[in-house]
């Protein structure tokens with residue numbers, strides 16, 4: 381294991397994050413605050429409780445997942461796409477660094493940033509609505525697992541993308557719709573029966589449902605299934621990365 | 634392979650290496666080349682000859698279509714870790730981390746190549762390249778020549794035993810070029826093998842111990858510089874005539890003479906290797922023909938002439 385290389389990549393990526401600290405902190409805090417003002421306070425005051433939880437508190441896990449997914453993907457995809465684009469990737473390719481080590485560095489840094497962001501949103505939410513966390517360890521588990529999985533997913537996108545448009549298209553066209561339809565702002569049980577069935581094909585439903593269970597002990601699908609589904613997606617991402625690296629990273633000509 | 638064995642053989646060994654890009658373009662055809670430990674090897678060739686491709690294959694950036702390469706005795710594909718640890722690469726393109734500082738970028742390189750932090754070494758490298766007072770500057774604020782130095786510093790950060798310089802002096806001023814060659818010589822003193830490409834042939838002439846010429850993906854020549862210069866070196870004797878000459882007289886047609894367009898200069902080409910230069914005979918016969926000259930000078934052909942004739946020969 382080239383531990384020094386993993387540490388170097390990790391530090392490099394974290395430094396990139398902290399250089400744009402305003403953007404990394406201010407924008408999620410701002411957008412979360414807006415969501416709480418609009419959904420939590422304005423609309424939420426007219427909504428009843430969902431599963432015994434006030435609407436403002438209900439949307440917290442969903443909001444965190446929404447940001448977690450987007451940030452994980454955009455961070456990790458940018459992290460590997462940028463050197464490809466600027467040409468500095470030559471150094472990684474010529475270094476004694478295996479695929480696994482590169483992933484640990486890049487994906488590890490992206491996931492770390494996402495987890496920090498999730499915590500930041502959680503803290504921000506405190507200013508707007510009271511909430512409690514029934515299963516804090518499960519909560520942290522979901523947070524880390526989701527951050528890692530979607531950072532890996534973002535890494536794959538960054539490897540695959542050969543222009544800026546491709547970099548944006550999957551987060552924008554696939555992930556954002558899936559998160560909005562995944563029950564961030566409502567319970568699946570509020571949908572018509574047919575749509576409830578269709579929703580079960582949306583992997584994000586399992587993430588949000590499981591995550592919400594760790595807060596309030598209520599969920600759309602059982603937490604066991606959520607965990608299995610999340611792990612399943614992680615394994616799928618690992619398999620894709622494995623395959624990409626066997627065929628030369630899609631980086632070496 | 635053991636370290637013992639690794640140190641005995643060539644520092645880089647290229648066997649039957651070919652590369653056909655996905656586009657279908659064959660950039661390298663069956664290259665065989667051994668680089669000797671501690672030498673400065675210059676790779677020459679016109680644009681698109683395959684120099685960067687060959688370097689890319691040795692360094693792990695390009696995947697060979699065929700053949701094997703070892704660096705420091707280790708196969709660059711199956712034993713990539715140990716092979717790459719030995720190598721430092723300064724790429725042809727000026728690709729830098731624009732937002733990083735010089736210091737952090739160079740330290741990053743050292744870590745990436747598996748070496749523990751060593752601020753003293755980084756400082757030495759930066760000072761050696763006159764980058765010390767720029768260590769906290771963001772790379773994007775540096776000039777092109779400075780960026781080139783940063784790339785060299787990055788390549789030296791992990792103390793490589795083999796250094797590749799792909800056109801290091803492109804766009805570099807005279808002073809920096811001079812510094813750079815000083816540095817290359819100093820590196821060689823410490824046992825580092827240097828492989829460089831350049832389009833400035835006089836550089837290869839000055840610096841290299843051996844020269845390889847690559848053209849259209851084929852290695853058409855590998856030779857000690859001195860041998861090469863001797864073997865292919867030709868001298869020219871130029872005579873400035875008293876009176877213009879209409880044409881070379883019939884009687885002198887057997888001699889390797891050419892008449893310049895202005896008809897005032899006669900050039901006689903001869904081999905430095907030959908026993909007889911034939912100059913005495915030439916002067917006698919010119920005298921017989923009544924051709925007087927007011928001046929004469931002789932020139933040795935440069936590597937550049939050799940190179941041009943080689944590449945042209947291969948093209949024909």
Ligand SMILES: Nc1ncnc2c1ncn2[C@@H]1O[C@H](COP(=O)(O)OP(=O)(O)OP(=O)(O)O)[C@@H](O)[C@H]1O
Nearest residue numbers: 633654656658660679680681682683684685686687
């Ligand atoms: N990624 C690639 N895909 C397809 N063809 C490529 C690729 N990289 C290089 N080539 C082609 O391979 C040939 C050799 O290119 P290479 O960069 O090795 O030449 P070079 O000798 O370094 O030239 P120069 O002196 O201009 O740097 C060229 O014809 C080039 O167009």
Ligand SMILES: [Mg+2]
Nearest residue numbers: 684685686725
């Ligand atoms: Mg080149």
